[in-house]
Amino acid sequence: MLIVARQLSPFERAVFVFCNRRRTRMKLLFFERSGFVLVLKALSEDRFRWPRREAPVVTLDTEQLRWLLDGIDLDAMVRHPVRQYEFVG
Numbered sequence: 001m002l003i004v005a006r007q008l009s010p011f012e013r014a015v016f017v018f019c020n021r022r023r024t025r026m027k028l029l030f031f032e033r034s035g036f037v038l039v040l041k042a043l044s045e046d047r048f049r050w051p052r053r054e055a056p057v058v059t060l061d062t063e064q065l066r067w068l069l070d071g072i073d074l075d076a077m078v079r080h081p082v083r084q085y086e087f088v089g
Helices: 062-069
Strands: 016-019 025-032 035-042
Touching: none
Parallel strands: none
Antiparallel strands: 016 025, 025 035
């Protein structure tokens, strides 16, 4: 229902992630060749650190999704800036 409301295709090569209001359950939905796969991860004592973003849809890479499933707060993480060097001196 959320996918249709956001006009995203569930057949895209992507994983759609949903979290309940209490942030104790996370569902991952994706399409495989023969049908949909739904994965549920439920926490009994902890809560997921859901990203606080203004946009209704957030794009994460595989590493960020793993961190989210492991309970890491993505908003609190600060990375070194990406640098591109032309030469070594």
